[in-house]
Amino acid sequence: MSIASGPIEPAEALSAIRSGDTVMVGGFGLVGAPLTLIDALVDSSEADELTIVSNNIGEPGRGLGKLLRQGRIKRGVSSYFTSNPEAVAAVNAGEIEATLVPQGTFAEAIRAAGAGIAGFFTPVGAGTLLAEGKEERVIGGVPHVLEEPIRADVALVYAARSDELGNLWYRRTARNFNPLMATAARVTIAEVGEIVPTGELDPESIHTPHLYVDQLVLSR
Amino acid sequence: MTADVKTSIAARASQELQPGEIVNLGIGIPNLIPGLLGDDMNVFLQTENGLLGVGPRPGENERDPDLIDAAKQPVTALPGAAYFDSAQSFAMIRGGHVDVAVLGALQVSISGDIANWAVPGKDVLGVGGAMDLVVGARRVIVTMTATSSKGEPKVVAECTYPLTARSAADVVITELSVFRLRDGALVLTELLGDATVDDVRAVTGGPFDIDLEDRRAA
Numbered sequence: 001m002s003i004a005s006g007p008i009e010p011a012e013a014l015s016a017i018r019s020g021d022t023v024m025v026g027g028f029g030l031v032g033a034p035l036t037l038i039d040a041l042v043d044s045s046e047a048d049e050l051t052i053v054s055n056n057i058g059e060p061g062r063g064l065g066k067l068l069r070q071g072r073i074k075r076g077v078s079s080y081f082t083s084n085p086e087a088v089a090a091v092n093a094g095e096i097e098a099t100l101v102p103q104g105t106f107a108e109a110i111r112a113a114g115a116g117i118a119g120f121f122t123p124v125g126a127g128t129l130l131a132e133g134k135e136e137r138v139i140g141g142v143p144h145v146l147e148e149p150i151r152a153d154v155a156l157v158y159a160a161r162s163d164e165l166g167n168l169w170y171r172r173t174a175r176n177f178n179p180l181m182a183t184a185a186r187v188t189i190a191e192v193g194e195i196v197p198t199g200e201l202d203p204e205s206i207h208t209p210h211l212y213v214d215q216l217v218l219s220r
Numbered sequence: 221m222t223a224d225v226k227t228s229i230a231a232r233a234s235q236e237l238q239p240g241e242i243v244n245l246g247i248g249i250p251n252l253i254p255g256l257l258g259d260d261m262n263v264f265l266q267t268e269n270g271l272l273g274v275g276p277r278p279g280e281n282e283r284d285p286d287l288i289d290a291a292k293q294p295v296t297a298l299p300g301a302a303y304f305d306s307a308q309s310f311a312m313i314r315g316g317h318v319d320v321a322v323l324g325a326l327q328v329s330i331s332g333d334i335a336n337w338a339v340p341g342k343d344v345l346g347v348g349g350a351m352d353l354v355v356g357a358r359r360v361i362v363t364m365t366a367t368s369s370k371g372e373p374k375v376v377a378e379c380t381y382p383l384t385a386r387s388a389a390d391v392v393i394t395e396l397s398v399f400r401l402r403d404g405a406l407v408l409t410e411l412l413g414d415a416t417v418d419d420v421r422a423v424t425g426g427p428f429d430i431d432l433e434d435r436r437a438a
Contacts, residue, residue, distance in 0.1 A: 028269045028306075029292045031285065055306075082346030083292075091345060098345055103268065104310025104352035111307040124314065124351045128383045129344060160286070172286040172303055173270045179305045207305075 003166040006195075007216040010040030013189045016215075017047045020074075021153040024110070024181040025054040029083060030063050032174035034158040034191035036220045038063055041156075048072040053152055055106065055177055056080050057087035071095070077150060079103035100130060105147050107180055113149035114183025114212075121146055155185035158219075159208070162192040163199070166213030167206045175207065182212045189215045225365060225395045231256050232412060233322055233363045233393050237263050244268065244313070244353055246323030247291045249363040253322060266318055268309050268349040273301025290349065310349065314356040321357035323350070325364050325389075327379045330426040332389040332401040334362065335381035344382060354388040366394040366423040375399065375406065377426030396420050399428065407431050 014037065017023060023041075027033025038058075041047075050073055057076050058064030065084050067073055073090075075097040081087045091098040101109065102124050112120055121144035125131045135146040157178040160171035168190055170178055182188045190213045230252035237243060237257070244266045245251055254276070257263065265274035267289040274289060275296035283294040297303075304312075312318055325336040334354050338344040354360050364374055375392060389406070392399040397420045398410035408420060408430045417430060 028288070028290075031269075031288050031292070080346040080348045082343065088343050088345050092343065100345055100347055102347050102351040103306070103349040104314055104356075107306035107310050122314065124355045124385075127386050128351065129338070130347065130351070170303075170305075172284065172297070173267075173288055174286040175303055175305050176270050177306045180307050 003164065003210065003213060003216055006164065007192075007218050010037055010217050011044035013037070013215045013217050014040050014045045016187045016189065017041065017045055017050075017154050019047045020049045021047060022051040022053060022151070024152040024155040024185055025052060025064060026155075026157040026176065026178035026181050027054065027056075027063070028173065028176040029056055030059065032158050032170070032176045032178055033058075033063050034156045035063060037156045037189060037191045037217060038067065039220075042066045042070060049074045051075040051077065053077040053110070053150055053181075055103065056083045059084050060086050068096075075099065077101060077106075079106045101150075102130060106150070107177060109147050109150040110177065110180040110184045113151035114180065117149060119146055119148045150184065152181070152185040153187065155181040155188045156191065157182045157188065158191045160193045161201070162190060162195050162213075162216055163197065163201050163210075164195060165198050166190060166210035166216055167201050168192070168208035168210075168213060169201055169205060170207050179208050182208045187214050188212055189217060191217045191219055193219050227252055227256070228413070229363050229365070229393055229395055232398065233361055236361055236391060236393075237261065237320060239263065241319040242266055242272070242317065243320045243322065244318050244357060246321070246350075246353075248324040250322040250324065251291070266309075266312065267295070268306070268313065268353070270304050270306060270309050271295070271297060271301060272304070273298045275301070310352050310356075313349070313352050316356060316358055318353075318357045320359045320361060321353040322361045322363060323353065325362045325374065326368075326381050327374055327376050328362050328364070328389050328392050328406070329376055329379045330406050330428055331404055332387040332406060333379050334360070334384045334388045335379040336384045338382040340381055350384050354385045359390045360388050361391045361393065362389045363393050366396050366420075373423050373425035375424045375426070396423065405429065
């Protein structure tokens with residue numbers, strides 16, 4: 001898809017999210033996280049029983065930490081729940097399920113989903129707690145773990161800049177998981193800091209081509 | 221653990237780095253290394269959240285909210301730096317393009333197994349990039365105190381904490397000594413400060429070979 005019209009209101013964009021959906025959320029901690037979209041999800045959406053795929057579940061009362069406090073997260077898929085002690089407490093209390101994934105595997109599994117790859121063998125995690133229940137295979141004398149793709153119903157990403165078509169440009173370390181997540185969901189909603197006229201972004205510097213982006217929302 | 225002990229471990233670890241190498245530093249002791257490197261070292265620091273060419277910490281008024289390291293602390297980017305997404309960052313790491321990872325550990329076994337992400341009976345909810353780094357980096361240097369805060373050995377016969385990876389440590393540096401992995405086992409190659417072999421034995425949880433002839437001319 002690409003953008004049919006200009007940016008829309010966050011609440012309208014988030015109507016794509018239904019109860020029980022899997023939602024990917026970009027960012028490393030709060031850097032590169034789509035905070036306007038997260039706030040709208042907290043304030044304007046009633047979808048619950050959500051599976052959240054994000055490197056962290058925000059911080060206490062910040063970012064996805066707000067959604068956690070509302071009790072609307074059923075399951076988290078993440079490499080580092082520990083950055084939000086409230087998420088750790090919720091897991092220990094049995095309020096949310098946790099799937100812990102090594103960070104590189106997390107990134108590659110999202111990339112794989114967006115790239116039509118059904119799985120991959122990685123040496124990371126072999127012989128550890130995080131390989132339990134997964135197929136292991138010795139390749140070239142080295143134990144590997146079969147990892148399956150991680151995909152979502154909706155991806156919420158943040159980019160500093162877009163054009164009217166939805167081509168995205170990320171800034172510095174705010175890029176992180178955003179370009180991967182933009183490829184791996186049925187619907188991708190991009191929150192952007194600014195929208196420039198189509199043609200103004202250098203085609204050689206576009207990080208996410210617009211075909212991955214379904215809706216644009218401006219940061220507040 | 222005093223700051224002096226941490227700094228002495230970091231200083232010894234910094235001597236393991238070669239000019240021009242690509243280096244990923246973990247939190248804690250490894251993060252002291254940039255302040256200890258000579259100006260001519262010219263190593264390139266990679267941080268797994270998407271930057272090669274990490275520079276010094278910024279001043280209070282020079283912080284950029286879009287520019288952090290993997291510890292989520294503000295950093296700067298040096299001339300020649302490059303930004304990339306997380307999949308590319310870990311492709312660099314897993315693919316063997318990062319020369320050295322320097323990281324802390326809770327336990328290292330005599331066979332080089334590393335446990336550095338979880339404590340038994342506590343939450344196992346944060347692994348981050350630890351497993352990717354110890355498996356993927358070409359050399360893995362563990363920096364840690366010889367004993368835990370409870371006085372228990374951290375170099376052990378077998379890790380009792382959840383494993384990060386098997387046979388992954390190439391060099392283990394404590395305030396007392398340097399061990400190197402040779403033929404699948406840690407060998408004591410250097411004594412630091414006033415430490416004796418008996419001092420090292422007293423805080424090591426398993427038998428080890430000794431080959432002090434490998435001592436570096438530091």
